[in-house]
Amino acid sequence: MQNYVWLLLLPILYVAYSLPLFLRVYATTHSVIDEEFHLRQGLHFCNKRFDIWDPKITTFPGLYLISLVLNPINSCSVLGLRLISFTSAVINVVLLYKIRRRNLKRSKSSLAALDAFTIAALPPLYFFSHLYYTDTISLTTILLFYYFWQKESHLQAAVYAAASVLMRQTNVVWVGMAFGIMSLDVLIKNYAAFKRIKYHQVQTFKVQTWLEILTNFKLMLRSIWQILKKGCFYLVILLPFVAFVFINGSIVIGDKQAHEASIHLPQLFYFSIFVLIFAISNSIKQLKVTLQVILHEKLIVLFVIGVCVLIVKWNTLVHPYLLADNRHYTFYIWNRLYGRFSWFKYAVTPVYIFALIALHNGLRHERDSFKIMYWISVVLVLCFQRLLEVRYFLVPFVLFRLHTYPTGKKNISQWLELGFYLALNALTFYIFFTKEIIWQDFNEPQRIIW
Structure with missing residues (x-):
């Protein structure tokens, strides 16, 4: 019975939390950075103009094909297109609950609900659920595929797997x-x-x-x-x-030309920091164990740090977009830390090692097949991307977080994680609503996003 209550309550809570923000974002601006290309293409497909394609778009047309659902109800508009992402986010919170509950052996419905809402509120993911980008609906298809794959309903899983590839x-x-x-x-x-x-x-x-x-x-x-x-x-x-x-x-x-595949191993380091910061419940749980591993294997850790320093020195790639686009948080992080102080990228290598060990420890309860394939997949997804972009981290993070082990009966660290997300979301939207950047190429003011 409790399961059905959460399946009903979670989407209601999510909508109550998010709908006012969604409407405020729409009232603030009708186009955010690359959303310009997606909206234009989405409107073409929504109005059945399939012969028009923007050469700047790099993904398959899954997002735009889904937009056809708006055509019969005459809702081909910016608001309608953005509602696709918003609706997908509501569906995601339900899917996250169902998968998390299964991973917890169905015995902890309230914890699964807390984790599902928390993951759905992950700041970068949550922000893009208010815009017409591929991220939210891409995650929806991944979660549907993963849900049916876990049930061993392989035909249904493959249908959603194909849909996920069409999205990204x-x-x-x-x-x-x-x-x-x-x-x-x-x-x-x-x-x-x-x-x-x-x-x-x-x-x-x-x-x-x-x-x-x-x-x-x-x-x-x-x-x-x-x-x-x-x-x-x-x-x-x-x-x-x-x-x-x-x-x-x-x-x-x-x-x-702007998206050439390049071997970029430091992406794995950036992802580990992302997980360390945002998977607070896992970071707290693994703190003691990770420190024990480091102290017990001092020589190995020192050797790995040396290897990481060499990787940082010879394989740190900086995409022109990262240096030029001051509408992303990564621009400020890079220019005020990595780019400003030549020693910083080396000084942070011990943190990378700590974060990677904590990440690996967070999955140590999983079977070996999962751990092997998860790490291989993370490397394939991230380490051939030249551009540092937090959106690339979302799916591997969500899959990781769905498989972490609970920290304790009181769930204090899980509540702390949710509180951090809500506070960061509030700050992110405050900056988005109040900070304007003037670009000569655009008539409307630009805004800072993830």
């Missing part, structure tokens, strides 16, 4: 993650049965284990058949996408 190409990585987890689970379960041991007793990170698996012809044949049987729907998405990238020469479909 990089979502194919999360489809690959799910397929990879499923494949590893099949291999490990079959190996455990062969060795007559339990799944959790398999030493996944031992080379000998994989030598035995790969050289056992009968085990491999059975496993491949089971993987193809369960994962064929995902392969229908993954294989054509690989062909698309090969033919297109890039993962993006427009403005390729």
Whole structure:
């Protein structure tokens, strides 16, 4: 009964919290930075003008195709298009609750509800739910796909997986993650049965284990058949996408010069700081354990810090957009810290190490297949992006936060996390409403966003 109460109450709370802000944003400005391109293209598709395409747009047309739902009710307008994101955000809070509750073994409905509302209020994600960007509805399709994948309803999951790729190409990585987890689970379960041991007793990170698996012809044949049987729907998405990238020469479909793939390993460091700051409940829980790991493995940690310093020195890439666009918080963070003090990017490397260990510890209760594929997927999504953009962190953060372990019975750190989000959202919107920046290329004042 409590489950159904939260499924009804959560969207009502979210709408009550967000609708006044949504209307205030609309009254303040009808176009925010790149939203200009999305709104223009969305209005074309909403009015069934499919022959018009803006070459500056880099994503597949999923967002604009969804906008067709507005056509029969004559709502092809900026307000109507933004309501698509707002509606998606309301759906997200329900999906976050359902997934979080399953991950908590269905025993903690109130904690799942608290976490769902908190994740939905994540400041960068929450801000873009008031605008017509791909982020919110992209997350909706990812959550739908992930929900059905966890239920092993693979046909339904694949439908939403395909929809997620239509929203944003990089979502194919999360489809690959799910397929990879499923494949590893099949291999490990079959190996455990062969060795007559339990799944959790398999030493996944031992080379000998994989030598035995790969050289056992009968085990491999059975496993491949089971993987193809369960994962064929995902392969229908993954294989054509690989062909698309090969033919297109890039993962993006427009403005390729500004979005060239580059190896950029420090993105992993920036993401770890993002998680350390915003996943407060995990950071508090992992503080003691992380410090113990660092103190116990001093030599290894010092070596890793040295490697990170070299990575920072030789692989720190700065996109022209980061230096030129003063409408984003990352512009101010970079120019007032990283760009201003040459020593800062090196001094912060120990914090990167701490954050990465805390992040990894936050998933240590998960099965090995999840941990392996999650880290591979994070690297693939982030470390080939030249531009530092917090929106790239949203999906990997949400998936991480959905799998963190509760900190205690009183949920103090979870409430602290929510309070921090609400305060930061208030500050973000205050700056958005009151701070104006004049750009000569635009008639309307520009505003600062994430």
